[in-house]
Structure formats: structure tokens, C-alpha cells
Amino acid sequence: MKWENPFTIIDPRMNAHGFYSWSFDSMLPVDVRFYSYSKRTNFRLNRHDYFEVVYITEGAITFQVHRQSFKVRAGSLIVIGSTLFHRPVRYGPPPNKSVSLYFLPQAVLGEKGEDEGVEYLMPFLAQDANFPHLVPARTGIPEKVVEFIKLIYAELPAKSVRARLNARTYLKMILVLLGNHYADYHVGLGKFRRKQEDIKRLRPVLDFLDGHFAEPIMVSEMASLAEMSKSHFIRFFTKVTGQTFVAYVTHLRVAKAERLLAATNLPIAELCQQVGFCDQSYFGMVFRKAVGMPPGKYRRRYSGTAVEHTLAHHPSGLGQHNLLPESASVSAKRLPSGYSSPSGQAVMKPGEFVQ
Numbered sequence: 351m352k353w354e355n356p357f358t359i360i361d362p363r364m365n366a367h368g369f370y371s372w373s374f375d376s377m378l379p380v381d382v383r384f385y386s387y388s389k390r391t392n393f394r395l396n397r398h399d400y401f402e403v404v405y406i407t408e409g410a411i412t413f414q415v416h417r418q419s420f421k422v423r424a425g426s427l428i429v430i431g432s433t434l435f436h437r438p439v440r441y442g443p444p445p446n447k448s449v450s451l452y453f454l455p456q457a458v459l460g461e462k463g464e465d466e467g468v469e470y471l472m473p474f475l476a477q478d479a480n481f482p483h484l485v486p487a488r489t490g491i492p493e494k495v496v497e498f499i500k501l502i503y504a505e506l507p508a509k510s511v512r513a514r515l516n517a518r519t520y521l522k523m524i525l526v527l528l529g530n531h532y533a534d535y536h537v538g539l540g541k542f543r544r545k546q547e548d549i550k551r552l553r554p555v556l557d558f559l560d561g562h563f564a565e566p567i568m569v570s571e572m573a574s575l576a577e578m579s580k581s582h583f584i585r586f587f588t589k590v591t592g593q594t595f596v597a598y599v600t601h602l603r604v605a606k607a608e609r610l611l612a613a614t615n616l617p618i619a620e621l622c623q624q625v626g627f628c629d630q631s632y633f634g635m636v637f638r639k640a641v642g643m644p645p646g647k648y649r650r651r652y653s654g655t656a657v658e659h660t661l662a663h664h665p666s667g668l669g670q671h672n673l674l675p676e677s678a679s680v681s682a683k684r685l686p687s688g689y690s691s692p693s694g695q696a697v698m699k700p701g702e703f704v705q
Contacts, residue, residue, distance in 0.1 A: 353384050354384060354385055354386070355385070355387075355388060356383075356385040356387060356438075357388070357393065359383070360393070361393075361394075364394065364396055368394050368395055368396040368397060368556070369396065369397055369398065369399075370396060370398050370399075371398065372398065372399070372400050372452055374400075374452075374453075374454060375507060375508065377508065378457065378506075378514045378518070379400070379453060379454035379456055379457050380451070380452070380453040380454075380457050380502060380508075380517055380518075380521060381451075381506070382449065382451055382452070382499055382502060382503040383449075383452065384447070384448075384450075385449075385450060386445060386446070387409075387411060387438065387441055387444075388444075393439070394437065394601055394605050395414070395436065395437050395591060395593055395601065396435060396436065396437060397432060397433065397435050397436065397549070398432060399432055399454070400452045400453060400454050401429075401430070401432060401453055401454070401455065401474045402429070402430040402431075402450060402451065402452055403427055403428075403429055403430075403450070403451040403495065403524065403528075404422070404427060404428050404429075404430065404448050404450045404451075405426075405448060405449045405450075405451075405492055405495065405496045406426055406427070406446075406447070406448050407424060407447045407448060407449055407496075408424050408445050408446060408447040409423075409424060409441065409443065409444065409445055409446030409447065410422065410424065410442035410446065411438050411441055411442070411448065412438065412439050412440040412441070413430075413437070413438050413439065414436060414437055414439045414592070415428075415430060415434055415436040415481075415483050415592075416435060416479050416591075416592035417479060417588075417592045418479070418480070418481075419439070420483055421440075422484060423487070424487075425487030425492055425493065426484060426485060426486050426487045427485050427495060428485070429473055429477075429483055429485065430474075430477075431475070431477040432474070432546075433477065433545040433546060434477055434479075434592070435591050435592050435593070436592075449496060449499055451499050451524070453521060457518060457521060458470045458518065458522060458525065459471075469529065470522060470525040470529065471525070472535065473525070473528040473529055473531070473532040473535070476532065476535040479592075481535070485528070485531060491527050491531055495527055498520045498521075498523050499520075499524070501516070501517075502517045502520045502521060505517040505520075548589075548590050551577075551586075551590075552576060552590055552591070554575040555572045555575050555576050555587075558572070559598075559599060559602060563599065563602050563603055563606065563626050564623075564625055564626035565626070567599060569584065569595060572595070583595075600640070601640065603625045603627065604625075604636065604637055604640045604641065606624075606626075607621060607622065607627075607633070607637060608641065610624065610625065611645055611648050611649040611653075612648075612649070612652040612653055618630060618633075618634075618646065618649075622634075622645075633645070
């Protein structure tokens with residue numbers, strides 16, 4: 351198996367809300383992926399229905415998790431739960447590679463219900479806006495964790511009872527290591543559920559934006575959709591997503607522009623109008639700031655690489671994950687070669703920021 355580009359894996363699975371769901375084996379909702387990152391940095395903020403441990407094998411990758419930023423160097427890892435929006439935003443000199451462990455809570459929860467085994471999940475359930483997601487190499491924990499990840503990978507696809515037992519045991523050992531590291535952080539399932547409900551409250555707004563991103567956007571109308579006052583909506587949106595409302599819409603428009611640049615030959619002057627920018631020079635400035643290159647260069651580099659959104663509207667929706675896995679199979683894999691141990695204004699016009 352070759353190292354994969356995470357953008358081509360993740361972006362097609364992402365729906366209008368920045369939410370995506372992974373396909374797991376129903377008997378063992380655990381997977382391991384090997385990613386090699388390019389300089390393409392404009393991942394949308396996103397969240398998913400599973401828990402994630404990302405170990406950096408080479409280079410350095412800076413992740414935004416909610417409103418925090420973490421530079422994760424080779425030998426370190428980052429833990430990411432299912433309620434906080436996140437994305438990689440910057441990379442060191444290539445190569446930049448990671449090993450990612452994905453798993454649903456059900457992989458460790460007992461048969462009697464969600465409370466049994468929940469202690470294993472505390473490093474993920476306790477995550478809030480100030481949680482220290484980074485586990486540095488100097489702690490010695492990442493080195494131990496990645497060894498268990500490799501053992502899990504060797505058991506996949508886990509077709510036998512023994513293979514599933516082995517993989518679950520290795521996963522629990524990882525969670526024990528992380529639980530000891532985060533021993534001072536503890537939260538009940540109630541708080542975790544409230545975080546999910548906060549995300550769910552924004553669903554009508556995110557649905558509307560996906561269908562009307564190229565039109566003028568009234569903040570007051572978005573607040574009404576969320577059944578909030580305008581001032582409360584502005585604060586709530588930033589609290590839940592980690593981005594201001596204006597920044598979210600801008601990134602959404604840029605993401606739409608990326609797809610059109612890679613998949614069509616539309617003149618850039620016409621394309622920028624279709625994604626909500628009324629001025630081509632302003633669009634070019636915003637696009638370059640977000641992506642790191644002008645639109646024309648982006649088209650030349652990525653033309654023909656766009657992928658279809660085959661899972662763009664996953665039926666599980668946003669904020670509705672109930673700790674139950676999706677059913678699917680995980681294909682057989684081998685270790686890849688090279689692997690080693692607004693204040694005032696309420697109107698948002700196309701191409702303009704709300705001040």
C-alpha cells in the first residue's frame with residue numbers, strides 16, 4: 351500500500367456541515383491510515399463521528415483544533431475527539447507524513463451500555479476549547495502508542511475472533527497510556543452530549559450556507575434560522591466551530607472555488623462570481639491568502655484532480671452520532687514502503703467581509 355493524500359480521502363466524505371463519517375467494519379470499528387501531506391493547505395474545518403490519534407512520522411504539521419493551534423513534530427502525536435472542528439493548516443519542509451488511528455467508541459464500550467468502559471474514552475470526552483491535544487515526543491508516550499498502532503494494523507482486517515480481541519486489547523493499551531497522561535481531565539457523558547447538541551443547533555444555518563453561499567448573507571437571518579439573537583448567534587457560532595461566521599463563509603467559498611478550478615475550465619472571472627466573489631482581484635487576494643497560491647497556479651497544478659462527492663450527504667447527518675458504528679468492510683493492507691518507527695454590519699455581500 352502507498353501513502354495516501356489525506357485531502358483526496360477526506361474531502362469527498364465531507365458534507366455541507368464539514369462533517370464526515372468513516373466506513374468501519376461493524377465487528378471492529380477501528381482503522382489505521384497512512385498519509386503523506388502536500389502543500390495544499392486549504393482543508394475546511396471539519397469534524398467526524400469517530401475518535402482519532404495522529405502520530406507524525408516525518409516532518410511537522412500544524413493543526414488547528416477549534417481556536418487552538420498545535421505544531422506536531424515527528425515523534426509526537428495529537429488526539430482529536432468528535433465534537434471539535436479541526437484541520438491541518440501548515441506543514442514543514444517535505445516530506446510530512448502521519449499514521450492515523452480511527453476508532454468509534456463502541457470499540458471499547460461494554461455490552462451493558464455506554465457507561466461501561468467509558469473511562470477509556472476520557473481523553474476524548476474531556477476535550478473542550480482549552481484542551482491540550484498535543485502529546486510531545488519527550489513524554490515517551492507517542493513512541494509507545496505508535497507501536498500499538500502498528501500491532502493493530504497487523505490485525506486488520508480482523509476476520510477472526512482472536513484478531514478482533516488482539517486489536518481491541520492493543521487499542522485499550524493506547525487508551526490507558528493516554529488516560530494516564532490526561533489523568534487530570536475528566537468529564538461525564540452529559541457534557542459530551544451537550545457539545546453535540548450545540549453543533550446540531552447550527553445545522554439549519556450550515557445547510558442554508560451550502561446552498562446559498564454565492565448570495566449576500568444576512569447575519570440576522572442566520573441568527574433567526576438558529577433561533578437566536580444576532581449577538582448570541584455570533585458568539586455561539588465562533589464557540590462551536592472555532593471560526594467567526596465571516597471566516598467560515600469565506601473558507602466555504604474558497605473550497606467551492608478550489609473544486610471548480612480543478613474540475614472545470616471556467617474563466618476565473620466567471621468562476622469567482624459563481625462562488626460569491628463580485629470582484630476578481632479581491633477573490634485572487636483571498637484565495638491566495640487561504641490556499642498559498644493564486645487561482646491560476648492552483649488550476650495548473652491541480653487540474654483534473656477533483657474527486658466526486660460520493661458521500662457528500664451522509665445519512666448520519668451532523669451532531670447525531672449516538673456512539674454506534676457504521677457498517678462496512680475494511681480492506682486488507684500492508685505497511686507502506688518507507689514507514690518507520692460582527693459587530694456592526696449585518697449584511698455579508700459576496701466577496702466582502704463583515705466588519
